[in-house]
Amino acid sequence: MDYLLQQLINGVTLGAVYGLIAIGYTMVYGIIGMINFAHGDIYMIGAFISLIGLLLVGVLGITYVPLALLLVLVLAVLFTAVYGWAVERLAYRPLRGSVKLAPLISAIGMSIVLQNYVQLAQGARVKPLQPIIRGGFDLSSANADYHVTLSYLQIIIVLLTVALMAGFTAVIKATPLGRAQRATEQDMTMASLLGIDVDRVISTTFVIGASLAAVAGLIVTLYYGVIDFYIGFVAGIKAFTAAVLGGIGSLPGAILGGLLIGLIEALWSGYFSIEYKDVAAFGVLVMVLIFRPTGLLGKPEIEKV
Amino acid sequence: MLSITGLYSGYGHIEALHGIDMELAAGEIVALIGANGAGKTTLLMTICGKPRASQGSIRFDGEDITDWPSFRIARRGIAHAPEGRRIFPRMSVRENLQMGAVAGNQQHFASDLERVLSLFPRLGERLQQRGGTLSGGEQQMLAIGRALMGRPRLLLLDEPSLGLAPLVVRQIFEIIADINRSHGVTVFLVEQNAFHALRLAQRAYVMVNGRITLQGSGSQLLADPAVRAAYLEGGHGVATPPAEPAP
Ligand SMILES: Nc1ncnc2c1ncn2[C@@H]1O[C@H](COP(=O)(O)OP(=O)(O)O)[C@@H](O)[C@H]1O
Numbered sequence: 310m311d312y313l314l315q316q317l318i319n320g321v322t323l324g325a326v327y328g329l330i331a332i333g334y335t336m337v338y339g340i341i342g343m344i345n346f347a348h349g350d351i352y353m354i355g356a357f358i359s360l361i362g363l364l365l366v367g368v369l370g371i372t373y374v375p376l377a378l379l380l381v382l383v384l385a386v387l388f389t390a391v392y393g394w395a396v397e398r399l400a401y402r403p404l405r406g407s408v409k410l411a412p413l414i415s416a417i418g419m420s421i422v423l424q425n426y427v428q429l430a431q432g433a434r435v436k437p438l439q440p441i442i443r444g445g446f447d448l449s450s451a452n453a454d455y456h457v458t459l460s461y462l463q464i465i466i467v468l469l470t471v472a473l474m475a476g477f478t479a480v481i482k483a484t485p486l487g488r489a490q491r492a493t494e495q496d497m498t499m500a501s502l503l504g505i506d507v508d509r510v511i512s513t514t515f516v517i518g519a520s521l522a523a524v525a526g527l528i529v530t531l532y533y534g535v536i537d538f539y540i541g542f543v544a545g546i547k548a549f550t551a552a553v554l555g556g557i558g559s560l561p562g563a564i565l566g567g568l569l570i571g572l573i574e575a576l577w578s579g580y581f582s583i584e585y586k587d588v589a590a591f592g593v594l595v596m597v598l599i600f601r602p603t604g605l606l607g608k609p610e611i612e613k614v
Numbered sequence: 615m616l617s618i619t620g621l622y623s624g625y626g627h628i629e630a631l632h633g634i635d636m637e638l639a640a641g642e643i644v645a646l647i648g649a650n651g652a653g654k655t656t657l658l659m660t661i662c663g664k665p666r667a668s669q670g671s672i673r674f675d676g677e678d679i680t681d682w683p684s685f686r687i688a689r690r691g692i693a694h695a696p697e698g699r700r701i702f703p704r705m706s707v708r709e710n711l712q713m714g715a716v717a718g719n720q721q722h723f724a725s726d727l728e729r730v731l732s733l734f735p736r737l738g739e740r741l742q743q744r745g746g747t748l749s750g751g752e753q754q755m756l757a758i759g760r761a762l763m764g765r766p767r768l769l770l771l772d773e774p775s776l777g778l779a780p781l782v783v784r785q786i787f788e789i790i791a792d793i794n795r796s797h798g799v800t801v802f803l804v805e806q807n808a809f810h811a812l813r814l815a816q817r818a819y820v821m822v823n824g825r826i827t828l829q830g831s832g833s834q835l836l837a838d839p840a841v842r843a844a845y846l847e848g849g850h851g852v853a854t855p856p857a858e859p860a861p
Pocket residue numbers: 625628630648649650651652653654655656657
């Protein structure tokens with residue numbers, strides 16, 4: 310029972326990270342109908358900028374942890390957003406209106422460029438980091454020999470994610486930007502006939518996706534304490550799976566999908582085999598694509614005229 | 615107000631407009647009639663920059679807008695209720711109207727909404743309903759109402775009567791006249807329903823295969839035997855036969 314509880318706690322934490330990355334996939338797909346194949350690497354960039362930021366605040370002697378984390382968060386979001394913006398400008402915008410395969414290939418190219426760039430700039434070795442937020446609650450039941458802990462960091466991760474997702478859902482639902490995004494998604498030409506600068510809406514969407522991926526990158530850096538230039542690939546595919554599972558294009562779907570993938574992965578590695586934990590997520594992707602391609606909360610594909 | 619000279623446009627290698635010249639003065643209602651496939655929709659869309667003109671120029675209030683991006687043209691005061699209405703299906707009626715307000719000044723949203731709802735009271739009863747669930751007539755009202763929300767100076771209407779019951783058609787044409795009369799909006803009306811359009815418009819153009827073949831006042835064209843034969847009396851361009859005799 311205690312063991313299960315621990316796996317659930319870990320799964321929800323992991324799910325928060327996948328959910329944050331999945332929002333980027335699902336929003337970009339919603340608006341331009343294409344997968345951003347460089348998004349996993351944008352998340353990896355976010356993790357590296359977070360790591361650099363954490364080392365920097367250490368050098369600067371900022372020891373008050375909340376202030377230090379806030380600074381790193383802002384830094385990571387700002388710089389990662391620039392990378393997200395650049396991916397759209399370089400890999401997608403010049404090819405808009407051409408065959409769908411073209412931007413897909415250029416995005417994969419971007420992904421390779423980003424990985425190699427980080428590998429060259431930062432080295433291929435795994436980057437370790439001292440834990441910054443320690444401690445937590447002991448949730449073990451009386452006289453059990455297995456210890457269940459809910460760390461402070463896990464609480465912060467889940468609260469931060471929930472707050473971001475709630476805030477973001479509200480933006481989409483009730484602000485001019487959110488309306489412009491939904492209008493662009495439903496009929497891009499009509500949106501521009503009404504005075505919407507569609508290019509800017511698409512740029513903003515990439516920037517928002519990258520910002521949320523940066524938060525995920527910071528969280529992972531703090532949570533695992535090690536990152537390398539390759540983390541974007543696996544996390545990217547899992548977050549993509551989460552987006553597809555929830556229903557690609559659906560915002561609540563991305564959040565639900567992230568949570569489910571996190572839980573499946575934690576339970577799988579807790580009860581079966583940690584070596585094959587990635588198999589679980591990919592198995593889910595295959596099953597969803599075969600049996601319910603529109604995902605759990607996705608709308609059936611409407612043929613665009 | 616709008617002057618089009620030597621305009622060519624089309625889709626990729628297919629040219630649909632072959633040198634259009636046209637002049638609209640402020641405050642007018644001008645009709646454009648022509649058979650299916652003549653290029654009427656292409657002309658309205660080219661005015662809005664989609665597709666872009668391949669030759670010629672479009673001037674609006676003295677400014678050359680030929681190469682402007684669509685959103686800038688809209689913000690300068692040209693609104694479009696396009697072919698097929700293009701209501702955002704998964705947005706509420708209210709949100710559709712809010713999108714129409716983007717091109718204008720957000721400050722007077724409340725009074726603009728009130729004005730549009732007084733023209734189309736049906737929309738007021740359905741503000742929370744999704745655009746995609748409206749009837750054809752209601753969608754057309756929403757398309758026109760949405761176009762008016764940005765307080766345009768020029769309103770482009772692409773076959774507003776298409777697929778609507780005669781009673782609704784009459785209602786919509788009355789509202790178009792009212793918009794022009796009491797709000798001073800210049801109207802460029804594309805119609806296959808030539809009878810109503812020619813009665814409403816001060817001036818009209820006839821388009822055949824991407825060229826303007828005739829122009830004149832509405833009543834002149836209405837009396838023209840060639841126009842009557844082609845677009846009014848069982849001609850292939852007629853969408854619905856006129857329900858009442860011409861005056
Ligand atoms: N999206 C498009 N792609 C290619 N050809 C088109 C497209 N839309 C219209 N056309 C062609 O352009 C010509 C003019 O069409 P259109 O402007 O829609 O005519 P109308 O509105 O008068 O019925 C037609 O021959 C039509 O087949």
